[in-house]
Amino acid sequence: MRWTAEQIPDQDGRTAVVTGANSGLGLAVSRELARHGARVVLACRNVGKGAQAKRAIETAVPAAQLELKALDLGELASVASFAENFCAEHDGLDLLINNAGVMAPPRRETKDGFELQLGTNLLGHFALTARLIGTMQERADARVVTVSSNAHKMGRINFDDLQSQRRYSRWGAYAQSKLADLLFALELDRRLRAAGSQVKSLAAHPGYAATNLQTAAPPLLDALVMRVTNVLVAQSADAGALPLLYAATQPDLEGGTYVGPDGIAESRGHPRVATPSTAARDEALAARLWSVAEELTGLRFELGAGAAT
Numbered sequence: 001m002r003w004t005a006e007q008i009p010d011q012d013g014r015t016a017v018v019t020g021a022n023s024g025l026g027l028a029v030s031r032e033l034a035r036h037g038a039r040v041v042l043a044c045r046n047v048g049k050g051a052q053a054k055r056a057i058e059t060a061v062p063a064a065q066l067e068l069k070a071l072d073l074g075e076l077a078s079v080a081s082f083a084e085n086f087c088a089e090h091d092g093l094d095l096l097i098n099n100a101g102v103m104a105p106p107r108r109e110t111k112d113g114f115e116l117q118l119g120t121n122l123l124g125h126f127a128l129t130a131r132l133i134g135t136m137q138e139r140a141d142a143r144v145v146t147v148s149s150n151a152h153k154m155g156r157i158n159f160d161d162l163q164s165q166r167r168y169s170r171w172g173a174y175a176q177s178k179l180a181d182l183l184f185a186l187e188l189d190r191r192l193r194a195a196g197s198q199v200k201s202l203a204a205h206p207g208y209a210a211t212n213l214q215t216a217a218p219p220l221l222d223a224l225v226m227r228v229t230n231v232l233v234a235q236s237a238d239a240g241a242l243p244l245l246y247a248a249t250q251p252d253l254e255g256g257t258y259v260g261p262d263g264i265a266e267s268r269g270h271p272r273v274a275t276p277s278t279a280a281r282d283e284a285l286a287a288r289l290w291s292v293a294e295e296l297t298g299l300r301f302e303l304g305a306g307a308a309t
Contacts (some may be wrong), residue, residue, distance in 0.1 A: 014038035020100025028241035073124025083131035155179030200255035206240030
């Protein structure tokens with residue numbers, strides 16, 4: 001039977017943080033988790049758009065338990081502030097959905113001086129997870145779900161020019177960041193297992209889903225092309241959110257699972273377990289990237305108990 005959002009188990013009593021919850025996949029994931037009883041923290045860079053998303057979810061799910069919080073993954077200080085406030089206001093976290101991202105903009109840097117796509121898609125989520133993982137340790141079936149992309153298959157981690165300072169390819173940097181996300185998710189699960197933690201790290205990708213990600217950042221010509229392909233080819237954001245929801249809620253999934261659509265080339269369809277690229281399964285590459293991320297963010301994971309330092 002093909003899995004749909006109606007099959008999400010009861011999430012009553014569980015708390016979820018969804019990054020990039022103001023639109024697209026994040027909005028759809030937040031709505032469905034709330035529909036099934038979870039308390040959802042909408043972690044949004046643009047709080048105004050986040051407020052609109054909150055109202056939309058409350059219209060669709062009148063009983064939704066929602067909180068709106070500011071989070072800019074492109075600023076480590078914002079990540080620290082969000083995590084500090086969350087830990088002060090909640091007794092634990094059950095689901096962390098690392099969803100927010102940027103795709104193929106002209107080269108820009110985060111407030112901390114990182115190339116925007118690497119800094120937002122990987123390093124911001126690395127820092128957020130490091131700061132929140134301690135709140136997940138004693139929770140039943142706690143999961144971190146990191147969103148990657150089919151584009152990870154074209155990615156290469158260029159340690160010699162990780163920040164694309166010498167040469168910048170918009171799509172190359174995007175593919176690198178999505179490979180980095182998947183390397184992070186799989187390495188996190190290995191480290192959780194080694195530490196004896198019951199927290200699971202999984203990953204998912206939406207296939208080709210029509211969201212504002214394709215048109216918000218790329219230059220005009222790319223954005224126009226994507227508007228057309230969104231209409232002709234892409235599945236909806238609701239459909240694209242299904243692999244994320246499956247990874248977050250399907251009982252008995254093992255840590256390290258990667259979920260994507262079941263259609264041709266994993267571009268659309270219903271959720272199924274997918275196979276990461278050979279590069280994404282390279283443990284030496286993942287360990288090296290992890291060390292670089294620690295150095296860049298100034299954070300180390302404490303996976304046995306307690307938060308990051």
